[in-house]
Amino acid sequence: MAGSFNQQTPRAVVEHLVRERVYREMGLPLPRQAKAPNGLVVNVSARHCHLTQEAVEALFGPGHQLTPVKDLYQHGAYAAAEAVTLIGPRSRVISNLRVLGPCRDLNQIELAYTDAISLGFDIPTRMSGDVAGTPGCMLMGPNGYFKMEEGVIRAAPHVHMHPDDAAYYGVSHMDKMKLKVHGECGVTFDNLVVRVDESFKLEAHIDTDEGNACGLKPDTFCELIK
């Protein structure tokens, strides 16, 4: 069975498959949790930015293409080798802000509130892509500056899921669910936004404040509750 997995298969996915296999081989009825089509992965998104190709070229040079260095769990998404310096409203900076690829058609910075407060930003909680009227900032790269008129947000906690997962949990795109994180500092996130797409793998995204509030570790048991 080990051959089915590579090093990047998240523990929650392996456990889900093992659980399902064990129940089947023992001839036992599957408990509801083991009937889920996919294991739930919860990942903490540290602060990062999404850039347009135009911004990449302003920051890193004409014709520059992002360099993938680490695949993320969602298909096609990656952490790039490139990082930028973010200059906030009071000239405070965050250096080494990671760029995620591939390029998008809008520029967006995702910070936790702790990051935003330390920079002096007053930012709203938004879904990715919904940046109208949000604060802007200056970015600096090795080739120069790029001014974002808007796009600095705290991302709303959310869960990506395939339509099969949505059917299992009985939810639709943009519904809200709860994410219960067990353990010593157990926390339930009561307004997790559901995002459904054919291309999505089941994965909840929380930010560093949320991940640190609940002390999330690789073996922390997490569940989605409608």
Next chain:
Amino acid sequence: MAGSFNQQTPRAVVEHLVRERVYREMGLPLPRQAKAPNGLVVNVSARHCHLTQEAVEALFGPGHQLTPVKDLYQHGAYAAAEAVTLIGPRSRVISNLRVLGPCRDLNQIELAYTDAISLGFDIPTRMSGDVAGTPGCMLMGPNGYFKMEEGVIRAAPHVHMHPDDAAYYGVSHMDKMKLKVHGECGVTFDNLVVRVDESFKLEAHIDTDEGNACGLKPDTFCELIK
């Protein structure tokens, strides 16, 4: 009625008293929430330290006494004018770490995990005072250094309450309750530790990661759930 309050009366306490008065004056039965003996105040504790008199003198000079500058909600507790520099395991520092008074019989630093990670600390979640085996650190003040052998913790989220509150909620000292924080980024803290004492006013304490995760503001509705 305004004369009954000073500027330091928390909004939640004023609202609780108004709610109770309105129901009574309208001759309506009190809903359960209005029957609570006290309004629930939720405060975010930013990183801080508690020091012994010995540590205060090492850091600020022989015979030095802490200078109260702001009363905290619990009777007798205050933020002091004094602040120290904390030096972590990789020589990273946090300056202006606030000292809370009065002096205690042990030294304790309370950090959020975001603070601890940025300093390179691996700290456990503990109740205040339970510091055996926790990491130590160096502190620096205007008069010199002070070495703490242990005492750097992330404080477990907790709620202070008077025995009257404990009776109302049906809980005892060291029980666990839930703290539900409503709003856009609603979060339920599932393991809030109950601390009961005759001297305590009803107040939940969460750290900056927890406060930022739920976007707590002065008008956020919060409730305790057994």
